[in-house]
Amino acid sequence: xxxxxKMKLLIDEKYPLSAKYDPEWIYENKMGCQCLWLVxxxxxxxxxxxxMRILDMGCGNALTxxxxxxxxxxxxxxxxxxxxxxxxxxxICNEGVENLVFPIHGEAHNLPYAxxxxxxxxxxxxxxxxxxxxxxxxxxxxxxxKPDGQFGLVVWGPDKEFTGKVPADIGEKWWxxxxxxxxxxxxxxxxEKTGLFSIEAGDDLAGDGVRVTRQxxxxxxxxxxxxxxxxxxxxxxxxxxNSYQADDFRN
Numbered sequence: 001x002x003x004x005x006k007m008k009l010l011i012d013e014k015y016p017l018s019a020k021y022d023p024e025w026i027y028e029n030k031m032g033c034q035c036l037w038l039v040x041x042x043x044x045x046x047x048x049x050x051x052m053r054i055l056d057m058g059c060g061n062a063l064t065x066x067x068x069x070x071x072x073x074x075x076x077x078x079x080x081x082x083x084x085x086x087x088x089x090x091x092i093c094n095e096g097v098e099n100l101v102f103p104i105h106g107e108a109h110n111l112p113y114a115x116x117x118x119x120x121x122x123x124x125x126x127x128x129x130x131x132x133x134x135x136x137x138x139x140x141x142x143x144x145x146k147p148d149g150q151f152g153l154v155v156w157g158p159d160k161e162f163t164g165k166v167p168a169d170i171g172e173k174w175w176x177x178x179x180x181x182x183x184x185x186x187x188x189x190x191x192e193k194t195g196l197f198s199i200e201a202g203d204d205l206a207g208d209g210v211r212v213t214r215q216x217x218x219x220x221x222x223x224x225x226x227x228x229x230x231x232x233x234x235x236x237x238x239x240x241x242n243s244y245q246a247d248d249f250r251n
Contacts, residue, residue, distance in 0.1 A: 001221060007027065010023035014037075017067070021067070032125060034216050039067055040067070041206070043071070046150055046238055047150060050074065053117060053118050055077050055120075055121045056079060056124075057121055058125075059078040059080045065092070075100050075102075077102050078092070078102065078103045079104045079105075079106045081106065081107050081108070084105070086103075109130070118146065120149050121144070121152065125156065138196060146241065149240070153187065154236045155187065158233075159230070159233065161182065161183050169231075184204065195242065199239050201237065202236065202238070203235070212233075213233055213234060
């Protein structure tokens with residue numbers, strides 16, 4: 001596939017807000033997915049209004065943070081462990097949203113924010129790397145979100161949990177650490193069982209989760225059995241922070 005063909009695949013009419021962005025910029029700053037499609041899909045089921053404070057958790061190269069600021073006028077704290085905040089600041093300034101997006105270097109178990117600081121959290125393709133422990137939400141995340149605030153999540157995973165061996169058609173490319181990829185039902189239970197969140201919405205990108213997986217695999221020219229199946233897909237979910245005092249669940 002030529003570079004021009006890849007650039008054409010990065011523009012999708014189903015995601016008109018993302019289509020406004022330079023595909024070269026998206027490709028140059030890619031980190032495992034076409035993150036603008038994912039955050040645009042998530043934004044369709046979240047409440048995002050100008051002036052809100054948003055934590056973009058695991059923001060990578062801050063493309064999603066820039067998108068949220070430009071499209072919705074929200075103030076975004078672009079939090080990442082692996083990417084330099086200085087590098088993200090350059091991208092933020094180049095896109096003209098330096099008054100709305102603030103790059104932060106923060107580890108997921110030691111976040112430098114006040115209780116009840118955020119109106120919402122957005123997490124695109126990163127929560128599986130640090131947030132699967134039973135106590136993560138109660139000990140490290142929930143207290144940062146205002147009561148009735150939202151947690152928006154997009155993750156890649158199977159249509160249902162594997163109860164035995166990994167299916168043969170994806171088993172060859174399935175590494176042991178891939179078990180942090182979970183189904184949508186698993187993520188719903190992960191949030192609900194804490195008593196701190198109620199699920200408001202969730203699906204496979206409104207039926208587009210498999211197609212988006214395959215399209216990105218074509219762009220990356222890694223179209224193997226892990227992607228060419230009906231098992232693995234992108235899922236989106238929104239949970240509401242229940243109206244409890246934050247410290248009640250951390251003492």
